Amino acid sequence: MIRMSGEDALAIAEQVFVAANHTKVTEMRGYTCAYGYIRNADERIDDVVLTVFRAPHSYTGEDTVEITCHGGIYLTNEILHLLLMKGAVPAEPGEFTKRSFLNGKLSLSQAEAVMDVIEADGRAALHQANLVKDGRLSRQMREVTDQIVGILSALAYWMDDAEEFPPELEASGLSAQIRGIYEKLSEMAEHYQDGKILKNGIRTVLLGRPNAGKSSVMNWLCGENRSIVTDIPGTTRDVITESVKIGPYLLVLSDTAGIRETENKIESIGIEQAMRTLDTADLVLYVVDSVSGLTPEDEQVLTACRGHHVLILWNKIDLCGNDPGEIDFPVVQCAAISEDSLAKMEDALREVFPVVSGNQPSVINERQFRLLSQANFRIREAISLLESGGELDMVAGELEQAARFLSEIDGKDISRETIDGVFSRFCVGK
């Protein structure tokens, strides 16, 4: 369940929720719920039940919306991400309780009862922060922050002390440096998306001609030991995702309804529809019957898959199938029943999603991603200011804010670091 509290909670929910009976969230009365779905533009993300609490009759005393979705890390995060993009802000540890206090909803004794929980949350968050701190992305983030602080120190030195322009601030050089930072941050944001894939699962669709062996692949993948069924207790709906763990990867076989029952997927959905499925997928597992080899139909669908991560499962090699020959996509030769095939598939996945270096993928969380994106927005502002002839104090202002966003991740004191940088790198004092 996702809970959102505050003045804009209803308005933000309104933007992403479509009620089955077309009620507007902002017009719903307190203590009522509505069935409907969450959408991102035209994409329908999940069917949900949305409950509205009107201030002051809620836990926090503010307008509150609770979205009950189908659960699972992936869907929940997707909805969360969407809400953040619409202007919601992630809660700090203990924030709901804090607000509840500030709005006079909880007494001291009640508060004390939840304190221990809040503390536990904080500790977990701290622990998590420390883990992330040791991660690769975080190290990169530190490097970028240091680089920004380096420029800030040079600017500070120049503004406060220097008569002569420090060489590291020559206009072209400065612009190039800031551009470099922009690219690095953008790359890290992309890595985050990769990291998210690792953490939340790779949205996977299984495609292939009839009789290519999709059913057996599915069954093989979802074998008892590997299958994690993300059913929601208390709901009567069908399972809509199956998560399968292969090495460090979590494949989320979404919208699997039908695959097990029918082998006629391609014929029935057509290429156009297949494309639509592709748009929401991170990975296409394309099953080819190695006995009949690659048919024109296969090639047609594969051409349509260009631009997506595709892994070809060259199936049924135990039945003396053909050699795959030259194909543009990575190929895993497998027999659906062989354990060896799993290892091969893991290797192939490493090629497609190379982010994973060890067992534990280094990932950042939603909050950190948000900070990173905000930082990069500032960096872009700094570049455009610099290029339109804006004053350096404003450029410095943007850079400083970028550094502050990044430093929120590890809590460094940007101002102090900047000033230490001035004294250690420059000969100050007239």
Add this chain to the structure above:
Amino acid sequence: MSNLGNFDVIVIGAGHAGIEAAVASAKRGCKTALITISLDHIGNMPCNPSIGGSAKGHLVREIDALGGVMGKAGDACCIQMRMLNLSKGVSVHSPRAQADRALYHLYTKKIVENTPNLQVIQAEIADILIDENNAVTGVVNSFGGVYSCKSVVICAGTFLNGRVYIGKKSRESGPDACLPAAFLSEKLEAHGIRLRRFKTGTPCRVHRRSIDYSVLQPQYGDENPLPFSFDGERGSVRNDAVCYIANTNAQTHEVIKNNLEESPLYSGVIHGIGPRYCPSIEDKVVRFASRERHQIFVEPTGIDSEEMYLQGFSTSLPEFVQDQMLRTVRGFEKIEIMRSAYAIEYDCINPTVLLHSLAFRDFHGLYSAGQFNGTSGYEEAAAQGLIAGINASAYVLGDKQLELPRSSSYIGTLIDDLVTKGTDDPYRMMTARSEYRLSLRHANADERLTPIGREFRLIGDERWQRFETKMQHIYDALEQIRAASVTPDEVNTFLVSHGTSEITQKTRLESLLKRPQIHFQEIRDALHLPMNLNEIEAEEVGNRIRYEQYIERQNQQNSRMAELERIRLPLDVDYSRIRGLSSEAAEKLGRHRPEQLAQAAAISGVSPADISILMTWLKAGGYHGE
């Protein structure tokens, strides 16, 4: 012990901090005494004969905006005025004046002598009397005389156990051969106030005639410069002095390197911590060995004085080495040293024992300001002196204390840095220290602080009226601009000639003014917009619009911190009794005893969860429940 008088507030020390503190206290209606070791050194400038500079100029403007002394004194004694950083963005423009040192002393002495309610006394203070409730009751001079009072402001500068070093030789001394304060340190420590040693240095003064100026680069004042004081008019200050720039060379550096063992700093004789921003010449040569030269600024110390100050050349090397190295500088071949460079070591506090009001946490009525608080610079001292003086008098009068938030001013930033983070070396103000830099321009210091100065009764009626008129003009103009639109026909020629793109449809004037190429005054004149603005007001209007969007964004980001700054924590909390706080947080909070949540959040080991708990605990009225 004989009683020599009864006062509300006593200020110890008549340097730049003491003057502000005493005048503010007296103006606010407290019977005040300003006690100095030497009446002949009131408002002395024992180092640089200048006021202002990067970020320091902002401080002077803010002092003036609040109703302090330094801006007016700086203008009255100015002999050259420049606006620094003109090419670096409006927010870091900073005024700097060369001041006539002798005149500055006379001017400030006259000010304190002629302030009603203020008595000026020469004496060395040897003790502060504190009663069993930790409240101040008076001070004692070195001959046993007692001055009773309710509040004391310590502005001791570098006098406490002052020791001057030239080479490895040293002697007890205050700055400029004044007597040091030999007794007070011991008594302060007996009261439980912990002291530490800082050091600072000053370069030689040389005779004007001994320099060949023809080989140096001259530096003149600005044309028609802006004065420090918001009461002053452009071009109203004296501005005819000339400074010069000289350079050290390989030979100079050679002399220094060959004599490093003569330096008390390098040979370990001095233990005090020196200012990072103002290293001695031997420090620069050692640390930045690859640099071929360092600049020396030759500055007159006054119109009627032949002494020239050599900025950038502070040293604690022995006199014979000073002479030897100066003679290697081009233009200094026949140099005559009048006063040798020296380093001075002195006692000061770690300012984290103070509150944002500059009151000592552990005493009632005891305040301090200036170098004694671990800062450096006349402007930093004056800024603190003004706040400490206001608050010492407020304490006596039973009024509320003035605590300036970081977002309000460089003064607020300075004090918050000091009392929250402390300082490991003499603290100097820099624009980089403020996260609100873009909104803290020198030119809007009056808008930011004059209403506060008025509230604290330091701004008179006439000045207040002038301020209100100015603000009205600015607001009217801003409203007019926001309502105005321009057509392509009206403005495209102007836009193209100023190197920016044409517009294709009717456009709001305000959005054009956000383009860096467009200056408000120019477009106003080109469009013949009728506006009731003088030049200073027009400049302010242009800058406001130009910086608005950035300031707004800056404020948004800083607002969470500002919110935490507003939430007060009682000082006598037993953190170990607050359930849910981590034991590390409880221990550290107990040690630091923060005044506000922002301060608590700055302590390492205090997590956001701990802050939430404090917040809720406060909100739930936990304090009163204890």
